[in-house]
Amino acid sequence: MRPPLIFAVSIRRFRLALILVIALGTLALASSKEARAPGSDEAFPLLGRIVVVDPGHGGIDPGCHLDDVTEKEISLSVALLLAEELGNLGGKVFLTRTADVELSSFGRSMRTRHGRDLEGRVLLAESYKGELLVSLHVNAANSEKMGGGMVFYHPGSFESRKLAASILKHLREVTPGDQNAALPADFFVLRRAAMPAVLVEMGFLTHRQDRAVLVSPQGQKRLAAAIARGIEEYLSVDPPLAQEDRVEAGVPFLHLYGLGTDGAHECPLILSQSQPGSQVGGP
């Protein structure tokens, strides 16, 4: 019969083992913060959560534009600020782009460059193992009166709908307007994303107050903070929403958007405000 293991261990080895046990204990204590359940840290409510932020358009695709202001620039600026906000809350944030580029090289199966660009955004979000996909956009309309932030979700995703309502609740404080709503839409990115996904139209370039928010550094910071707050609330166990913040299904939205061949949203043709009569908007 073999002697018990403890007798086989010399004093020297015992000391070594003791040091190892103490060292491992210290390591476990040091890493206990990382080991906590996601969202359980008050100072870092998004610890362990993964959010993918998608700045809409980029490269040869400016998105909506009015005079020299382009949607692709605004969406990237706010995305970088949003990543900072979420990072400060402990979240792990991935951006689909951090420069003025389009993403069609990441797409695989779609026929058109635009389709592959949209597909690339979804595939990137999946490769990052994102829990949420938040795509940032800027709106435009033929009427200068139409204004306000909007959030779109796929009608087949209840979680996306909850996320949309949570973001809208704060976004409407920054870009209030008659179009404020969380609405269902069959946009490609929303339809194809495997995780809860929303498309945030932060405001209208063609609306004076919205545009002032969209183009100013302070306004962009407020937009990022509002969207981050909505994401944080959604991720921290679904806070109850006030009646006026609940989304209404079935509200018409096609008056604003033409659905492209790939199901992406298109900007309406809008008039340049400094050069009346010229068409500056486009798909």
Ligand SMILES: [Zn+2]
């Ligand atoms: Zn857009």
